[in-house]
Each structure stands twice: as structure tokens, then as C-alpha cells.
Amino acid sequence: MRIPSQSLREVAVRLDEEQVAGLIDHTELKPHVLKKKIRSLCDEADIHGFATVCLNSWWVREASQYLKSKSSRVGIASVVGFPLGQMSTESKAFETSDAIVNGATEIDMVINVGTLREMTTASGDESRRMRELVRDDVGAVVKKADGAPVKVILETGYLTDREIVEACRVCEEAGAAFVKTSTGFGPMGAYPAHLKLMRDTVDDRLGVKAAGGVTNFLEAIRCIYAAANSPSLLRPDKFRLGTSNGINIVNSLSWAKYDDSWFVEEVPCKICPSNYVSKQPLEVQTVYVRKCRTCPDNAYRKFKDF
Amino acid sequence: MHGWMGKILRIDLNKKKISSRPLTNEQSELFLGGRGLGVEILFRELPRGVNPLSPENKLIFAAGPLTGTGAPTSGRYSVITRSPLTGTIFDSNSGGHFGVQFKRTGWDALIIEGRAEKPSYLWIRDNSVDIRSADRIWGSNTHATEDIVRSETEKEAKVACIGPAGERQVLISSIVNDKHRAAGRGGVGAVMGSKNLKAIAVLGSHEPSIANREEFTAAARISLEAISKNPVTKDALPNYGTAVLVNVINEIGALPTMNFQRGYFEDADAISGETIRERILEKRVACDACTIACGRATKIPARDRHGEGPEYETVWSFGAACGVRDLEAVAEAHYLCNEYGLDAISTGSTIACAMELSEAGHLPGGPRFGDAEAIVDLVRLIGDGAGIGNELAEGSLRLAERHGHPECSMSVKGLEMPGYDPRGIQGMGLAYATSNRGACHLRAYMTSAEVLGNPCLIDRFKTDGKASLTILLQNVSAAIDSLVLCRFSQFAMNPDHYARLLRAVTNVSFMARDLISIGERIYNLERTFNAREGFGRGEDSLPRRLLETPLPEGHSKNITVALDPMLDEYYRLRGWTSNGVPTASTLSELKLYDASKHIAEKYAV
Numbered sequence: 001m002r003i004p005s006q007s008l009r010e011v012a013v014r015l016d017e018e019q020v021a022g023l024i025d026h027t028e029l030k031p032h033v034l035k036k037k038i039r040s041l042c043d044e045a046d047i048h049g050f051a052t053v054c055l056n057s058w059w060v061r062e063a064s065q066y067l068k069s070k071s072s073r074v075g076i077a078s079v080v081g082f083p084l085g086q087m088s089t090e091s092k093a094f095e096t097s098d099a100i101v102n103g104a105t106e107i108d109m110v111i112n113v114g115t116l117r118e119m120t121t122a123s124g125d126e127s128r129r130m131r132e133l134v135r136d137d138v139g140a141v142v143k144k145a146d147g148a149p150v151k152v153i154l155e156t157g158y159l160t161d162r163e164i165v166e167a168c169r170v171c172e173e174a175g176a177a178f179v180k181t182s183t184g185f186g187p188m189g190a191y192p193a194h195l196k197l198m199r200d201t202v203d204d205r206l207g208v209k210a211a212g213g214v215t216n217f218l219e220a221i222r223c224i225y226a227a228a229n230s231p232s233l234l235r236p237d238k239f240r241l242g243t244s245n246g247i248n249i250v251n252s253l254s255w256a257k258y259d260d261s262w263f264v265e266e267v268p269c270k271i272c273p274s275n276y277v278s279k280q281p282l283e284v285q286t287v288y289v290r291k292c293r294t295c296p297d298n299a300y301r302k303f304k305d306f
Numbered sequence: 307m308h309g310w311m312g313k314i315l316r317i318d319l320n321k322k323k324i325s326s327r328p329l330t331n332e333q334s335e336l337f338l339g340g341r342g343l344g345v346e347i348l349f350r351e352l353p354r355g356v357n358p359l360s361p362e363n364k365l366i367f368a369a370g371p372l373t374g375t376g377a378p379t380s381g382r383y384s385v386i387t388r389s390p391l392t393g394t395i396f397d398s399n400s401g402g403h404f405g406v407q408f409k410r411t412g413w414d415a416l417i418i419e420g421r422a423e424k425p426s427y428l429w430i431r432d433n434s435v436d437i438r439s440a441d442r443i444w445g446s447n448t449h450a451t452e453d454i455v456r457s458e459t460e461k462e463a464k465v466a467c468i469g470p471a472g473e474r475q476v477l478i479s480s481i482v483n484d485k486h487r488a489a490g491r492g493g494v495g496a497v498m499g500s501k502n503l504k505a506i507a508v509l510g511s512h513e514p515s516i517a518n519r520e521e522f523t524a525a526a527r528i529s530l531e532a533i534s535k536n537p538v539t540k541d542a543l544p545n546y547g548t549a550v551l552v553n554v555i556n557e558i559g560a561l562p563t564m565n566f567q568r569g570y571f572e573d574a575d576a577i578s579g580e581t582i583r584e585r586i587l588e589k590r591v592a593c594d595a596c597t598i599a600c601g602r603a604t605k606i607p608a609r610d611r612h613g614e615g616p617e618y619e620t621v622w623s624f625g626a627a628c629g630v631r632d633l634e635a636v637a638e639a640h641y642l643c644n645e646y647g648l649d650a651i652s653t654g655s656t657i658a659c660a661m662e663l664s665e666a667g668h669l670p671g672g673p674r675f676g677d678a679e680a681i682v683d684l685v686r687l688i689g690d691g692a693g694i695g696n697e698l699a700e701g702s703l704r705l706a707e708r709h710g711h712p713e714c715s716m717s718v719k720g721l722e723m724p725g726y727d728p729r730g731i732q733g734m735g736l737a738y739a740t741s742n743r744g745a746c747h748l749r750a751y752m753t754s755a756e757v758l759g760n761p762c763l764i765d766r767f768k769t770d771g772k773a774s775l776t777i778l779l780q781n782v783s784a785a786i787d788s789l790v791l792c793r794f795s796q797f798a799m800n801p802d803h804y805a806r807l808l809r810a811v812t813n814v815s816f817m818a819r820d821l822i823s824i825g826e827r828i829y830n831l832e833r834t835f836n837a838r839e840g841f842g843r844g845e846d847s848l849p850r851r852l853l854e855t856p857l858p859e860g861h862s863k864n865i866t867v868a869l870d871p872m873l874d875e876y877y878r879l880r881g882w883t884s885n886g887v888p889t890a891s892t893l894s895e896l897k898l899y900d901a902s903k904h905i906a907e908k909y910a911v
Contacts, residue, residue, distance in 0.1 A: 219762070248532075252760070254801060258778055261770075261771030261775045262755075262771070264764060
């Protein structure tokens with residue numbers, strides 16, 4: 001995917017630090033995190049005006065109480081079925097209820113990736129049955145979220161384009177509020193090509209969340225270009241950035257004000273998921289590699305270091 | 307006046323005359339302090355054509371408006387003079403604790419003129435200034451000098467001094483403070499030596515005034531948070547020191563090896579930050595007001611030695627550049643550079659040049675690549691002024707010229723290049739070429755964006771946009787050098803952070819764009835100084851090897867630096883002539899009216 005430098009400049013010129021901060025889910029999902037870190041995450045989100053703190057469900061009660069004590073407007077996004085999505089629907093539903101009771105204001109659930117892929121590879125009744133399983137899995141979480149927005153993590157690095165499209169449609173049917181690229185624990189993070197595909201697939205009432213590997217303002221702007229390239233989409237209910245580098249992104253954004261030359265067009269392969277296939281299942285990798293071979297920008301691959 | 311101390315001290319060593327005058331509002335608001343203030347003074351006071359090692363040259367020590375305020379990384383000071391190595395205007399800055407103590411004496415800057423009749427040192431305690439005999443310490447290394455000066459003054463005094471190299475006016479000698487920190491580059495130590503000035507000891511009791519304490523605390527907290535969140539300043543530098551870059555730069559094929567003949571060093575890991583941590587690290591060390599703490603206190607048990615370092619530039623210059631994989635020898639060479647008062651980049655790089663000359667048969671009996679003990683011995687010879695050391699003491703360009711092969715000197719304007727091969731980092735090539743003080747990575751650290759992804763990752767092989775970004779970083783860097791803050795803060799902090807700190811301290815309404823304009827003003831004034839001395843496009847170049855010979859292997863192979871197109875665009879964007887000289891109108895727009903007048907008169911003739 002090519003993103004002309006002029007397009008990035010046009011996106012950048014519309015942004016300010018406060019607005020970008022309001023799109024960020026300030027994320028901490030490591031297993032070894034301590035209470036002190038959760039509190040400082042909440043403090044940072046409050047100071048910078050991030051949309052939410054995004055946490056494992058264990059920490060929701062702590063964060064909720066702490067943010068309330070500060071009279072903070074920062075929301076709490078709890079992950080559910082994280083990071084593999086292979087839990088039973090009932091357990092995802094329970095984790096959702098529990099998180100909501102403890103103060104979660106949003107839910108980021110992981111789709112059942114394996115069943116989703118079977119849905120697209122099977123045919124006839126089997127495919128329909130699998131589709132129902134995936135839809136019900138998401139639907140159960142939506143129901144228990146009790147009106148809180150549910151973002152569904154597709155883990156796009158495991159999916160072909162066709163599977164991403166199908167996943168978006170199922171999520172839409174099941175009442176999800178957002179489709180989201182990645183957990184940050186899978187084979188790849190957020191790439192503009194995936195984000196654009198997701199944005200083009202779902203209805204405008206749904207949001208798209210970019211998550212995984214977004215560390216600085218240029219990457220953030222590429223994501224915004226791909227998934228929120230209009231004022232009506234550049235809102236917290238239509239676009240989010242999930243990142244543990246929110247402060248860096250906001251801080252680095254300041255540099256964009258002082259020179260346009262950061263926005264030189266990137267070598268397309270560098271922002272293409274087909275260039276980062278090493279951790280994918282072989283059958284998915286094969287699809288990506290085939291796509292790469294027929295890509296009009298394939299000539300870049302001959303020069304490995306770009 | 308908040309932030310600034312409001313006065314400048316002048317010492318004429320010829321007449322032993324001590325005087326002071328106020329810092330003007332024009333100086334503080336148009337040039338800030340540190341590098342900017344020194345450049346302003348030097349441009350105005352130093353006539354064209356002054357021999358850098360003559361009594362007529364001036365040596366300026368300057369603090370900045372943030373020095374000593376406790377702002378993150380604000381423990382630095384600048385030294386400004388005309389360099390005997392490059393002939394250009396030159397500033398070199400240093401961390402540790404000397405800068406803060408200097409500011410506390412109540413002076414923003416110290417201008418040293420003339421030449422003392424006998425070896426002397428200065429003892430500045432607040433308003434009291436004493437010129438003392440240095441007979442007892444002349445000839446001592448920097449560590450002994452500091453100990454003796456403190457024993458003769460106050461135990462708490464902070465000392466900046468030269469070693470035997472500076473005394474002998476070695477062109478690559480440095481000024482060392484706090485024993486292990488150096489204003490290293492450009493031969494500033496030789497200028498101090500030429501004035502018969504061995505040391506400056508300072509101890510002060512004046513705290514800089516902060517205009518808005520509450521706002522300053524908030525601004526400092528936000529800046530510290532940025533530092534604590536940036537991967538480079540929160541993890542890489544604290545855990546592994548600056549040498550964390552060795553493996554990173556080597557992996558991209560841009561670690562200059564064997565005097566820039568290659569860009570990949572097979573034994574890089576043996577001298578990396580990771581290996582330093584594993585084998586010789588004793589503890590981390592921080593400068594005043596710094597939470598990054600990139601300094602390394604280290605030991606070499608086999609040699610029964612302790613010290614600080616080596617830093618990235620040293621492990622590169624004595625290691626990869628010389629083909630040496632022996633970390634202990636590299637560390638020993640680094641310790642010796644601090645003790646003799648030598649610039650570790652230029653010293654290592656000059657030895658690497660000698661090795662290439664020797665292997666090519668141009669320097670019979672010279673050192674060979676990979677000889678670990680040779681680097682240690684040669685540092686001693688340079689420091690002691692013995693044997694071949696006397697030739698190497700003049701830097702690589704003069705050495706290579708003497709032996710008929712100037713192309714073997716990896717230098718720009720006579721200053722040895724640091725450890726980033728611009729064939730793999732194109733923007734660094736432009737930054738080296740256009741640096742006003744010769745090959746310097748810190749005028750515009752393009753590696754930050756081109757390799758480390760700070761503030762964002764840009765393509766290191768492309769030339770598009772590099773002129774504009776180089777200019778932005780040169781301007782911001784000049785402003786930071788004038789505050790005076792550590793350049794590592796720039797990995798995490800942005801221009802708005804710096805402006806907010808400065809506003810809180812001074813109560814002057816500096817915005818980020820004002821800081822960038824101040825940086826631009828400083829850069830243009832430096833450039834005009836150099837133009838007055840005859841520098842132009844011909845000097846804004848790179849060693850022929852980098853322009854014509856691709857690297858043979860690694861992830862930057864088959865590429866040379868595409869300098870000319872970048873340089874044309876750079877001059878155009880700067881508002882300079884195609885010869886790299888600022889136009890009168892550009893200088894006027896920057897409120898550099900004297901410089902503008904000078905340029906107008908010179909080119910009218």
C-alpha cells in the first residue's frame with residue numbers, strides 16, 4: 001500500500017496533541033505488571049487526556065477505584081479472552097460481566113480465530129455453523145457488556161484479506177462497536193493495509209481500532225490515514241489507537257509541526273504486512289507471499305534492505 | 307533577571323586584569339547562553355585571522371539559563387573558541403558537575419584572554435577571582451590536577467582542567483572536568499594550554515532564580531515523564547550506556563571499521579554495551595540533574611584500573627575503527643585519554659588513519675589494524691609527546707597530508723568523523739558536511755530518526771527531505787546547546803518541552819518556534835564567522851571514500867553518499883549562496899545586523 005507524503009501531511013495538519021490523546025487507549029497488558037504501574041498508567045492517562053486505560057480484567061477494579069478517587073474522566077477498557085481468544089463463550093461472557101461490575105466502561109475481546117478461519121475455509125452448512133459460533137461468541141460478550149462498547153480483536157496477522165472481511169461482517173452482525181487489528185501478542189501489529197480493509201468493510205457506525213506496534217507519530221498518522229481519513233471518522237467512537245507508547249506518540253507529534261519532511265513517502269514494503277510473515281501459519285503465509293509476488297511494487301523486494 | 311545570573315566575567319591573563327559587565331537583554335533573549343552566547347561574543351570580539359593558539363584567541367566558558375535549575379539534564383556547560391584543529395568557530399560541551407557549580411558562582415560566562423606569563427590556574431569563588439600559580443601541577447594528568455587543585459582551594463570545588471596533552475598544545479586535546487567528563491573536541495584543551503592556563507576551580511553559593519516555581523515543577527515533571535517513557539532514555543541508555551549503539555549500528559552495516567574501509571565489524575559484540583555491562587561495569591553514573599545516567603563506572607581487573615567509560619564513540623574509535631576487539635585495551639585507551647586530556651574520537655580515529663597509512667606502506671613501521679596494545683601505547687606516546695606520538699598529536703588530516711595521502715583522513719574541516727558511516731545513514735552525511743565545527747554527530751543527530759526511530763523512523767537511504775530535517779535538527783540542537791541541556795534529552799523531549807521549561811524559569815515568553823529561530827540565528831552566525839575565515843562550499847564536503855567507494859559488505863553495501871543534491875537543497879532552504887555563505891538579507895531577517903553588514907561589505911567589494 002502506498003501512502004503519498006502529501007496525504008500524510010494533510011492528515012497531520014488536521015491533528016493536534018490533545019485530539020490524538022483523546023483517541024488513545026493507554027495500554028498495559030503485560031503479565032508481570034504491579035499495582036504501582038497500573039496507578040501510574042491511570043495518572044498518565046488522566047494528565048494527557050487519553051480515552052481509556054486498557055487493562056487485563058484483574059486490574060479493572062483497582063483502576064476504577066483509583067480513577068474515581070481522582071474524579072477522572074478516563075475510561076477503562078478491559079480485555080476479555082485475551083490474548084488467544086480460545087476460551088469458551090461462557091467464560092468470555094462471565095469475564096465481561098465481571099469486568100463491567102468492577103467498573104469497565106469498554107470491552108476489548110479476542111475473537112475465536114481458529115473457528116473464524118474454519119468458517120471461511122468450510123462450505124455450506126459447516127461454514128454457516130461456524131459463522132453462528134463466532135457470531136454467538138461475540139454476541140454473548142456484547143450482551144453482557146450491557147451497553148458498553150465492545151471492540152473485537154481479529155488478530156489480523158493470522159488472517160487472509162478474505163478472512164478479515166468475513167470477520168468484520170460477523171462482528172457487525174453481532175453488535176460489536178469496533179473491530180480491532182491485534183493483541184500485540186500475535187504475529188503482527190497494525191498495518192495500514194489491514195486497517196483500510198477493515199474500514200472499507202464495516203459500516204460507518206462501527207469504529208476501527210489500530211493496535212500493536214504503533215510507537216510514534218508517523219506510524220499513528222499512517223493508521224489514521226488508513227482508518228479515519230475524514231473528520232466524521234476522526235472521533236473516539238470511530239477510531240482508536242491501542243498502544244503502550246501513547247506518551248511517546250503525543251510527545252513526538254510536536255515535531256511534526258515544525259517540518260513537513262518527516263512525511264516522505266515510505267517504501268511500500270516497509271508498511272506492508274506481506275513483508276512480515278515469518279510468524280504466520282504456513283497456509284496464511286502462502287497467501288501473503290503470493291500477494292507480494294503480484295504486487296506492482298514488488299521491485300522493491302529485490303533490494304532487501306530497501 | 308530570572309534564569310540568568312546577569313553578568314559576564316572577563317579575565318585578561320596578560321595583564322592579570324579581572325573585570326565584569328552585565329549580560330545584556332539582547333544577548334540573553336537572542337542567544338540564550340552556552341553555545342549561543344559564546345558564539346555571539348566570539349563573533350563580535352575576535353578579529354579575522356587570529357591564530358587559535360595565540361594570546362589573541364579567546365576561550366569562553368558559558369552556562370545557560372537552565373543550567374543549575376534542576377531542569378532535566380541541565381548539568382552542562384559549553385566551551386567556545388576558535389579551534390586550532392579546524393580553524394572554525396568551535397564549541398564543545400561537557401556534563402558532570404562543573405557547569406552547575408560555575409553557574410552558582412554568579413556568572414553566566416567567563417571570557418579568558420591573553421596568555422599567563424607562567425602556568426596558572428583560576429580559583430573562582432562567587433565574586434572572588436584569584437589567578438594562582440600552577441607550578442606545582444604543571445605536567446600532572448587531569449586526575450592528579452583535580453586532586454591537587456581541590457586540596458589547594460576547597461574540597462567541594464569543581465575543577466575543569468587540561469592534562470599534559472593540552473599543556474603541549476596537542477591539536478586533539480580536551481578540557482576535562484570531574485575527572486571523567488570532557489569538552490572533548492576540536493582541541494579546546496590546546497587553546498587553554500596556549501594560555502598557560504592549567505585549571506579552573508569553581509565554588510558558588512548563588513542559586514539561579516526561577517520565575518515561576520510551580521509552573522517549572524509541572525514542566526520538569528512532564529519532561530521527566532517523557533524521558534521515563536522513551537525506549538532510548540528509559541531502557542537503552544540507562545542499562546547499557548551509549549555503547550548500546552555498537553550492535554545496532556553494526557547490524558545496519560554503518561559501524562565504520564578499519565578507518566571506514568568497511569561498515570561491519572565481526573567482533574562488534576566483544577566491545578558492545580552489552581559486553582561492557584557483563585564484563586567491566588561497576589555502576590551507573592549520572593551527571594547533575596540527570597535521570598538517564600548513561601555514564602559507566604568500570605574496572606579492568608587485569609590491569610588493576612578503574613575509571614569511567616568507555617563510551618560508544620570510544621569503543622568505536624579504538625575498537626572497530628582500529629580493528630581491535632580487546633575491550634580491556636579499549637577501556638584502557640579511554641581512561642588514558644581522560645587522564646592525558648585527549649579527545650577520544652580524534653585520538654582513536656587518528657590512530658586508525660595511521661594504521662591504514664602503515665598497511666598501505668605510506669607510514670613505514672607504523673601500527674597495524676587489530677593491534678590492541680598499539681592503541682594503548684600510541685595514546686601514551688601522543689599524551690607524552692614522544693616518538694610517532696608527536697605526528698599523531700596533530701590529528702589525522704595533518705598526519706595523512708604529511709605522508710602524502712590526505713584521503714586516508716576520515717575528517718571534515720579537519721575534525722575526525724564520529725562512529726556513523728554516512729553511506730548507510732545519508733542524512734548523517736549532510737549533517738557532517740554542513741556542521742560548522744567539522745565532522746560532528748551532535749550538530750544534527752540524524753541517526754536518531756534514520757536508525758533509532760526518534761521521533762519517527764525515516765528511510766536512511768533516501769535523500770528526499772533530509773536537507774530540511776537536518777536544518778531543523780541543527781537549529782533545535784543549537785538551542786539546546788545554549789540552554790544548556792544534554793542532547794540525550796532530545797530523544798524524548800520535543801521543542802515544546804524545552805520552551806515550557808525556559809518560560810517557567812525566565813518569565814520570558816519563549817515559544818518552541820522562538821527556540822528554533824534562536825538556533826537558526828546561532829547557526830547562521832557561526833557560519834558567517836567561518837565565512838569570514840574563508841570557509842565555503844569546498845569545506846562542506848566529505849572524505850572522497852564516502853562519496854566514491856561503496857561499502858563492500860553488510861546492510862549498507864553498494865551505496866555512497868549522495869551529497870551534492872542534498873547540499874544544493876540545504877543551501878537553498880537555509881537562504882545561503884550556492885557557496886554556502888549566508889546572504890545579507892538572511893542575516894538581517896535573523897536580527898544579525900553586524901553579520902549582515904559584514905557580509906554585505908565583503909561581497910560588495
